[in-house]
Each structure stands twice: as structure tokens, then as C-alpha cells.
Amino acid sequence: MWEYSEKVKDYFFNPKNSGILEDADGVGDVGAISCGDALRLMIKVDQPTQTIIDAKFQTFGCGSAIASSSALTELIIGKTIEEAMGLTNQDIAEFLGGLPPEKMHCSVMGQEALHAAIANYRGEVWVDDHEEGALICKCFGIDEGMIERTVRTNGLTSIEEITNYTKAGGGCSTCAEGIEEVLARVNAEMVAEGALAADRAFVAGAAPLPVKEKKVVSVNAGANTSKPLTNLQKIRLIEETLESIRPSLQRDGGDCELVDVEGNRVMVKLTGACVGCHLSSATIEGVQARLVEALGMPLLVIPVTNVH
């Protein structure tokens, strides 16, 4: 059982502002049932003062998701739109007297829903995240912008923390490499800006930091310099290699098809026995190892599921 604070329990057992807000001025929907949590935030705004005068939520999710949603409504009622935009997931977590690390993503979902609802109120389409960078984690639909923002707001320095806060990496974990690259880049930027001590920054490829030890930071994230293959050659080679692996997968009642290649990301579709079992990540790793060997360059094999 999780160790929830008294306030989390209270907001879960007796949630405030749950339900539907008739004639809401702004509605924000985030999450999806496949991801295990989803939140709809509805706000009512007083036009002249630009103040949020009422808010209600509907949530599908665990105890802390429901508590975070309720806390969010309490935090924003009475605030101006401008003030509300400044609210972070940290504010939600603090309001609740803290959340278990594995549950921080619930507070992040609250912040996302707020931004979505405000965008909807302003008549904008809330897509800023997706324009901020590539989709990093396919399992949970987490893109680079979302990871970057969460790393900055919460001063994150490890992959585990990113998984706890955003869920990215918590499924098949094939996106670990992508997350590492973003984390290394953002941490390096934070160090340069003076927002993070150099010895706490994540460095790709380095061993986990021993507690409180000085380290020379040499950022070499994504060091992928030589590019001898043309795109077409690359795709051909990938196809050939996959063809050679398929028979052994088919023997197990599974299969693997190439869907797309984007830079060093190889999107594949796994079917049959491989899908949905814990071992699918082992399969993916195997496929990835073979491709890396055949092409002689770093590649990231990403399973594209049709479940999501």
C-alpha cells in the first residue's frame, strides 16, 4: 500500500468539486484510459476580471490522481488566468502534503489539464507539447517538451525520477535511451543557466552518481557523428535484417514488421506471441541488437502497438 499523506487520503475519500460543470467556459482533457489515468477539468471564468470562479473535475485513475484533480480545482478557484498559468505540479503536490515519488505523475497530469482547459477557454488548440519535440515514449505518449518541462520544474536528474513524474519509460522501457538524451541535454542547459549544480547533472553513459561526490561533467550525449549510410541504404539494410529475424519470431507464433524509420528510430510492429508479455522488451532488445550490429550505428527500435 502506498504511503499517502492524510491530505491525499482526505481529498480522495471526500473529493471537492468532483462532477460536471454545466456551461463551462473552458474544458481540458488529458490522459487516456489505456494509460491508466485521465482527467477532465472544467473551468468557469469571470470575463471582466479574468478570474476562475468555479472549477470541477472528472477523473479516471488511482487515489492520488483523484486527490490531485480535486486539489487542482481548489488551488485555481479564485485565481486569475494569468496566476493559474504560473501554477506547477509542485504546487499541487505541496498542497497535498507531498505525493509518493511514483505518483508524482498525477500532479503533472493536473498541470497539463489546467493548461489544456485555459487553452480551450482562450480558443486555442492545446498542442504546444507536441510541437516541442519528438514523441519519446510511445507507451505513454510522452514527448520531449513534456519531459523537458518536468525536468526543469522539478529539478530532476535521473531516469527513474522522470518515469515517476511523467510515466515515460515505465512500460516497455525501450525509450530509456531517448529519455537519457533529453535529460542530459536539459541538465546541461540547467547547469549553464545556474539552475543546477554541475555535480548533480545527469551525464549520458556515466555511472549513477555516488551521493555527494564531485564529478567532472563532460557532456557527450547523443554522440553520433559518423553517418556513412544514405537513408535508402539504411532502410534496405534494416529490412533485410528484419527479414532474417522474422522466421524465428514466427516460430514462436509472433511476428515483427517494419513500420517506419526516422533518423535512428526504427518503428516496428510486433504481433502475436510477442505482444503484451513482459518478454516483448526482450524481443525488442534482441531485434535492436541485430540491427545495430548489421548497420554499425546506434539505433533505437520502438514498438508501435495498436492497443494504444
Add this chain to the structure above:
Amino acid sequence: MTVSPVYLDNNATTRCDPEVVAAMLPFFTEQFGNASSMHAFGSEVGGAIAKARRALADLLGAEFDHEIVYTGGGTEADSTAILSALETQTGRTEIITSAVEHPAVLTLVAHLEKTGRAKVHVIPVDARGRLDIEAYARALSDKTAIVSIMWANNETGTIFPVEQLARMAHGVGALFHTDAVQVVGKIPMDLKNSAIDMLSLSGHKLHGPKGIGALYVRKGVRLRPLIRGGHQERGRRAGTENAPAIIGLGKAVELAAAHMAQEQTTVKALRDRLEAGLLQRIGNSFVTGDVENRLPNTCNIAFEYIEGEAILLLMNREGIAASSGSACTSGSLEPSHVLRAMNIPYTAAHGAIRFSFSRENSEGDVDRVLEAMPPIIEKLRDMSPFWRERDVHTAAFNPTYA
């Protein structure tokens, strides 16, 4: 909370029977000797262990007492069986298992595959959790070192046709191991007339102590110990015997044998009444697993459009303990691998609750749950954005990221 708690999570662990505790106590204090010692302190313990071993062999229907190797639990028994087979079956490097095994097996074989020590075939299951026998037949070959497929699944209770699977494995010269942790004590066994080569069990699932289990190894099957050292367990599992736990397990086994019929009658009747009552009172819910072919004590119900951890928290407030395959309770972010392997839709997999009974449950427990569940489910569905829009939710609920 003044009402007594209702414990329906017996597949997770059971209460140690007071008779078991009583049987164990003297072996902490008066009879504390080391069974290997020459003096009287030791030999008394040795005798008690021999009696416990006999009781366990009887429950399993094993021919010889020395077919029992005590381990530190079900997980250790699983590891011992699989790793041993890779060593003894020279020239064979493949493992066959199912997609719904306990992590005690799945995590191990995934690691073996990752480190290049074995090739692993994971046999899928259908929507009711039944093994794809054709895929199994195709995976078997003269490369198969061992097949490890559970006797019954811990989440849904679905029973696998282990006897048939074992004979098929022998057809290609492979060993057959089964994780029977959820089955021992619930279903009668007769291993002396069985093709099963190795079988894992765990004390704490049958009202015995935690941290004790056993691997049954049929006479003639070679075993390479997982833990090497002293000569205990005939050199097959080194380390001073956990005498109190072994003796406690012996008592638990005697009690299980005495109550075996009750599992199929009283316990099953309680489970069936709960299941029928919940389905009748709560719409948009269904049973997962192979309903006709299940452990008598287990029932796994998926409540659509709500999330399992939230359900468990509200149940806990009513003093009812069960468990969930939901992602959020386990700390992993995806719903249980068992429900995913069965392709249970995400709308339901997140809200699946497992109720597991034991002989200690009563009609009153069932009444309590039948009364408590409908308002809990209703409260959460009321809060869920998917509930009101369940037929059109794809159209109406339009999340910005997914």
C-alpha cells in the same frame, strides 16, 4: 472501524494457522538443535523434519520422501528448477513458458535470454487465459531443455492442462516443471502417477509460514543445486534447515489434507455466491479467466471505466482486503501482464479486482462485500469521465495526449 476485517486476498498470502504456529514454537526454544548435529538436540529436530517431509510427500502423492527439496519459498524453487535443467540437459538451450507465469519465472527467463544463456519461447494465451496448445506444440523441439508452465494462474485462477503439457514435453525429451504455488492444498495431486518432473510450492499460500517452500524433483531427474555449501537436503540445497518453518509447513500440509474437500465445496460455494452477486448488482463488469476451469477459491472481476487502486482504497476503508491487477497498485505503470496477455481491453484491465478465498472465510464475509461494492463502484464511476460517455467516449472525450 469496529467491524472485523474481511480478508479476500489469500492468493497473495494466507494467515498462518494457529495450529501451525503452535507446532513451530518449540523448535525456536526447546528444540533448537541443528538437525545435522550428532547429539540429542539435533536428532529430535531431524525426526520432526522427516515427519514433515513425509506429510508433504503424501499431500503431493509423491512416491519417495527424498523427492522433496526444501527451499526458501516458491521463487527459489522456480529458479532452482529452471537453472538446473539448463545445466543437466546438455546440448539443449531453449526454455518454453507461458505469457501469464508469475514474475518468479518470467523475470528469470527474460534475464537468461538477455544474457544469452537461453532462448525463450513464451506461449500466448487466449482471451480466457487458456494456453495456445498449437503454439506450444510448435515451440517444442530437441533444443528444449525445460518447459515451465504453471498449474494454475495466481491472478485469474485459470488451470492449465499440465499433465498433457508434460507428456508433450517428454515427447521431445524435455523436462517439465510446473509452478503449483497456487494449487498445492487446493486440488488433490498424485505425482507418482504423473509425468511432471518438477513442481514448486510455497508455504505461505496454504496457511503455513512465509519464506519456506519446496521443489518436488521426481526420482531419477538430475538436479544441480542453486545454493552450494553443506550437505543439507542431500546436497541439493545447502544451508542449515529452517527447521521451525519446515515443521510449520508440515502441519499446514496436514491441515490442508484434512480440509481438501472443503475447498471444492464450501470455499467454492462462497466464491460462486460472491461472483454471481457482484455481477448481478453491478453492471459493466465481467469475470476474467477460464470460468469453467478455475481454482475453486479465485475470482477476478473487471469493473469497467474505473481504476483498481481507487477501488481497493475504498474497499480498505470498509475493512475489505483484495487485490488488483491495476498498474497503480503495483508501482508498475501498466496493468498486469496476465490481463494484457489475455487482451482484456484497457477500459476493463485497469479496474480488475481479484477476490481470493480460503477455508477461513465465511458467508458473512460474502454478505459484507456484496453490500459494500455497489456504492464503491458507483462513486468512482460517477467521478470517471468515461462512465457517462461510455458508448461515445471516443468521440466526446478527446484527450490532447494519449
